[in-house]
Amino acid sequence: MLYEYLFQPFVEFGFMRRALVASLALAVGGSAIGVFLILRRMSLMGDALAHALLPGAALGFLLGGLSLPAMSLGGFLAGIATALASGVIARFSNMREDASFAAAYLTAMALGVLIVSLRGSAVDLMNILFGAILAVDDMALFLVVSTATLTLVGLAAIYRPLVVECFNPGFLAAMGVRGSLYHYLFLGLAVLNMVAGFQALGTLMALGIVLLPAVAASFWAREVWSMTLIAAPMAFASAAVGLLVSFHAGLPSGPVIVLFASLFFLGSLLLGSRSSVRTRLSRPVHLRG
Amino acid sequence: MSAALRLVDLTVSYDRHPAVHHVSAEIPAAEMTAIVGPNGAGKSTLLKALLGLAPHIEGRIECSAKRIAYLPQQAEIDRSFPISVFDTVLLGRWTRFGGFAAAGHADIHDAQHAIEAVGLAGFERRPIDTLSVGQFQRVLFARLLLQDADLVLLDEPFAAIDSKTVADLMVVIRRWQAEKRTVVAVLHDLDQVRRDFPNSLLLARELVDSGPTLRVLSAENLLRARAMAEAWDEHAGACEAPMRLSA
Numbered sequence: 001m002l003y004e005y006l007f008q009p010f011v012e013f014g015f016m017r018r019a020l021v022a023s024l025a026l027a028v029g030g031s032a033i034g035v036f037l038i039l040r041r042m043s044l045m046g047d048a049l050a051h052a053l054l055p056g057a058a059l060g061f062l063l064g065g066l067s068l069p070a071m072s073l074g075g076f077l078a079g080i081a082t083a084l085a086s087g088v089i090a091r092f093s094n095m096r097e098d099a100s101f102a103a104a105y106l107t108a109m110a111l112g113v114l115i116v117s118l119r120g121s122a123v124d125l126m127n128i129l130f131g132a133i134l135a136v137d138d139m140a141l142f143l144v145v146s147t148a149t150l151t152l153v154g155l156a157a158i159y160r161p162l163v164v165e166c167f168n169p170g171f172l173a174a175m176g177v178r179g180s181l182y183h184y185l186f187l188g189l190a191v192l193n194m195v196a197g198f199q200a201l202g203t204l205m206a207l208g209i210v211l212l213p214a215v216a217a218s219f220w221a222r223e224v225w226s227m228t229l230i231a232a233p234m235a236f237a238s239a240a241v242g243l244l245v246s247f248h249a250g251l252p253s254g255p256v257i258v259l260f261a262s263l264f265f266l267g268s269l270l271l272g273s274r275s276s277v278r279t280r281l282s283r284p285v286h287l288r289g
Numbered sequence: 290m291s292a293a294l295r296l297v298d299l300t301v302s303y304d305r306h307p308a309v310h311h312v313s314a315e316i317p318a319a320e321m322t323a324i325v326g327p328n329g330a331g332k333s334t335l336l337k338a339l340l341g342l343a344p345h346i347e348g349r350i351e352c353s354a355k356r357i358a359y360l361p362q363q364a365e366i367d368r369s370f371p372i373s374v375f376d377t378v379l380l381g382r383w384t385r386f387g388g389f390a391a392a393g394h395a396d397i398h399d400a401q402h403a404i405e406a407v408g409l410a411g412f413e414r415r416p417i418d419t420l421s422v423g424q425f426q427r428v429l430f431a432r433l434l435l436q437d438a439d440l441v442l443l444d445e446p447f448a449a450i451d452s453k454t455v456a457d458l459m460v461v462i463r464r465w466q467a468e469k470r471t472v473v474a475v476l477h478d479l480d481q482v483r484r485d486f487p488n489s490l491l492l493a494r495e496l497v498d499s500g501p502t503l504r505v506l507s508a509e510n511l512l513r514a515r516a517m518a519e520a521w522d523e524h525a526g527a528c529e530a531p532m533r534l535s536a
Contacts, residue, residue, distance in 0.1 A: 039370060161388040164380060167370030170361045174340050175383045222371045222416060 009247050016247060019136040019200055022144040023239030023257075026200075026209060029148035030193045031231035032155050034214030035224055036186060040166050043211055045098060048105035049187070050194045050207040052082035054112030057128055057203060062119055066127070068139050072195050075203070079191035082108060083184065112203075131202035131254030140199045147196035151189050158182050163224070200239075201254040208258030209235050216265040219272025234264045292353070293318035293440055293471040294339065299348035300528075301331070301338045307494060307528065308334040311348070314490055314499040318353065319469040321462065323482040323502065326492035326514055332475040333362065335492065336442045339473075354440030354471065356384070358433045362444050363425065368417055374428050375413040378404055381435025396435075403431040408457055423454040430461055441465055443474040447481070459485060479506060493517035 009016045037046045056078025057071040064070030082104045089104075090097040116125045155162070164172045165179040172179040190210075197206035217231035242257030249256075270277045294316040301309040309331040316322050324332045337343045339350060340359055358381075381403070382396040392400075404413060407427040417425060426446065433441060443462075447455045462485075465472050476482050482489060482502055489505040491497040493514040498505045 157389070163370075163372065167367040167372060168361070168365070170342070170359075170365050171380065171383075173342055174357070174359045177388065222418075224371060227371075 005248065006244065009244060015136050016243065018138065018141045019243050019253075020240060022136055022141050022196075022200065023209075023243065024236050025145045025148035026193070026197055027213070027232050027235035027239060029151035030197065030210040031213050031217070031235050032228045033151060033186075033190050033193050034210040034212075034231060034235075035217065035227045036155070036162065036166070037190065037211060038214050038218060039224070040186075043215075045101045046190060046194075046211060047207050048101040049079055049083060049191060050198075050203060051105045052108040053079045053191070053194055053198060053206070054128070054203045055108050055115060056081075056112075057198065058112040058115035061124065061128065062115055066124065068137070068143070068199060071128070072143060072199075075198060076191060076195045078108065079194065080188060083187040083191065087180070087184070126252065127202070128198075129202045129204045129254075130252040131198065131200050131205060131257075132252070136199055144196040144199075147192050151193060154185070154189050158185055162186055200243075201257060202252070205254035205258045208254070208261055209239060212258065212261035212265050213238065216261075216268035216272075219268035219274060219276045222274065235261065238264060291318045292316060292351075294354075294473075295349075295351040297349040297351065299335075299338065299346065299350060301334050301343045302345050302347075303334075307331075309338065309492070310494045310528075312492070312496045313348075314496055316471065316473060316490070317488060318471050319466070320488055321466050321472045321474070321486045322488040322490060323486035324473060324475045324490050324492060325477075325479065325482060325506065326497075329494075330492045330514070331494050332492055333444050336444050336473070336475065339442060352440070354438070356436065356438040357440045357442060358436035358438035360429055360433055360441075360443040360446055362448070363422065363429075368420075368425060371416055371418070373413065374404065374409065374415050374417060374420070375400060377417055377428055378431040378435060381432035384436075399435055400431075403434040404428075406434060407431045407461065423450050426450055426454065426458065430458055434461065438470065440471045441473070443472065445475050445477070447476065447478065455481075479511075482506065 010020055037043055053075035056074035056076065058074070059078075060067070060070035060072070060074030063074075082101075086097060086100040086104045089095055089100040093100075113125065116128060120128075161172065161177060161179070161182045162185075165182050169179045193210055194203075194206040197209055201209060213231040213235040214227065216234055217227040220230050221227045238260035239257050242260045243253060245251065245260075246253040246256040268276065273279070292315040296312050296314045296316075299309060299312045300307050312335070324335065326332050334343060336359070338346055339352070340357060379392055379396060379400040382392060382399070385396060386392050401413070404410060407430050409424065409427050409431065412420075412424070417428065420428065430446075441462075446458065446462075450458075462472055462474070474486070476486070483506060486502055488500065489502040490499040491505050491510055491514055495517060497514045497517070498510050
C-alpha cells in the first residue's frame with residue numbers, strides 16, 4: 001500500500017522519474033538563487049520576473065505548439081527583456097525599480113494570456129500557467145539539469161562581486177567595478193531557473209520552489225552558504241511530495257508543489273531557530289554579558 | 290606645500306540643480322582637511338565627485354593621488370547582510386585580488402592586523418549585523434587601513450559615535466597623516482575640527498572659504514554659510530556665471 005503510493009509512480013512512469021530528477025536539480029540551483037533574491041530584497045521583483053516569462057512562452061506556444069524548446073526560449077527571452085527594460089526605465093526616469101518591474105509584468109501577463117487564447121484552449125493556458133508534469137520529457141530534464149549546473153558554476157564565479165554589490169554597492173563602484181554587470185548576470189541566472197521550473201510549475205508558480213525554501217531557511221541560518229544548504233533539501237522534499245500528491249489526486253503539479261514549500265515556510269516561521277514565533281514566545285534567561 | 294587635490298570651477302548637479310556650485314579650491318597633500326558646512330551644502334556630493342561617482346560634473350578635478358580610499362555614510366551599507374567582520378575588512382585589498390582571485394597570506398595577515406589596530410580583536414567571525422554603530426565604524430576603518438591609499442576620504446566618520454570610539458579612530462587618522470597620507474573628512478563637530486584638523490573647506494553649495502581652520506571657521510563665515518544654504522530656489526533659471534576657466 002505504502003509502496004504503491006510512494007514508489008510505484010516512479011517505477012512505473014518514466015515522466016515521474018524524470019520529474020523527480022528534474023526537481024532535485026531545480027532544488028539545488030534554485031535555492032541558491034532564492035537566497036540571493038531575499039538578500040537583495042528582490043523577492044517581489046523575482047515574482048514579477050517569473051510572470052514576465054508568460055508572453056514569451058506563449059509566443060513560443062503560438063509558433064511551435066506545446067514544444068518545450070520553443071516555449072523555454074521564448075520565456076527566457078521575455079524574462080531577460082523585462083529585466084533589462086525595467087532596469088533601463090528605472091535608470092532614465094525617476095521611477096523606482098520595483099514600480100517599473102510591476103508595470104512591466106502586468107503588461108507581460110496581459111499580453112501572454114491574450115496570445116495563448118489566440119490559438120490554445122483553456123487547458124493549454126492552465127498548463128502554461130500552472131505546470132504539467134506529464135510533459136516532462138528527456139529534453140525538459142536536460143534543460144533543468146544544465147540550468148542547475150550553470151547556476152552553481154555561475155554563482156560561484158560571480159560570488160564575491162555579487163555579495164559586495166548586495167551589501168555595499170558604493171564600495172564596488174569606488175573600486176571601479178561595474179556592479180550592474182553582476183546584477184544583470186544574476187538576473188539572467190534567475191530567469192534561467194524560472195524557465196527551468198515552469199515546465200513542472202507553470203509561469204505563475206515557477207518562483208515558488210526558488211523563493212519559499214529560501215525564506216524558510218532564513219529562519220534557521222544566517223550565512224549565504226548555510227541558508228542554501230538548508231533550502232535545497234526543503235525544495236527537493238516539497239517537489240517530491242508535491243509530485244506524488246498531484247499524481248494521485250490528479251491536481252496541477254505547480255500549486256501542489258508550491259503549497260508543500262509553503263508548509264516548510266510556515267513550519268520554519270513557527271519553529272525556526274532565529275526570529276521565529278517560537279523564539280519570540282519563549283523568553284529564555286538572558287546571558288550575563 | 291603641494292596640493293593633493295585641486296578643484297577648478299567645479300559644479301556638480303542633480304537634475305540640473307547644482308549641489309556644488311562653481312567651487313575652486315586646493316586641498317594640501319599629506320595634511321588633514323575638514324569639509325564643513327550645513328546639511329545639503331554639497332559635502333557628500335563633493336566627495337562623490339572626487340571618487341568619480343557623481344552623475345554630472347562641470348569644471349575640473351585635478352588629483353595627484355594614485356589610490357583613493359573612501360568611507361561612506363553608514364546608511365549606504367546594508368548592515369543586515371550576512372557577512373563576517375573579517376571578510377568585510379579583507380575586501381579592503383580588492384585592488385590586489387579583485388573579484389575572482391584568492392586572497393594571499395599577506396592579505397589575510399594584514400586584515401588580522403588591521404582588525405587588532407582598530408580594537409576589534411576577537412570579533413573576526415562575528416556577522417556584521419550583530420555590531421553596534423561604533424563597532425561597525427571600526428570595521429570600516431580597518432577596511433580603509435587595508436586599502437593603503439594616499440588619499441583617504443571620510444564621509445561623516447563620527448556621526449552617532451561615542452567619544453571613546455572617536456578618540457580611538459582619531460589615533461588611526463593621525464597615523465595616516467604621519468605616514469604622509471592626505472585625509473579629507475566631512476565633519477559637523479566644529480570644536481573637533483578646530484582641535485584636530487589644521488585645514489578646512491567651508492561649503493554652502495558655493496565655497497565660503499578654504500584654508501587654515503582658525504581663519505575659515507570665523508563667526509562671520511559660518512553665518513554666511515548658513516544664509517547661503519537657506520537660499521535655495523526651486524524655480525531657479527539657468528546659471529549664467531562666466532566660466533572662470535578661460536580667464
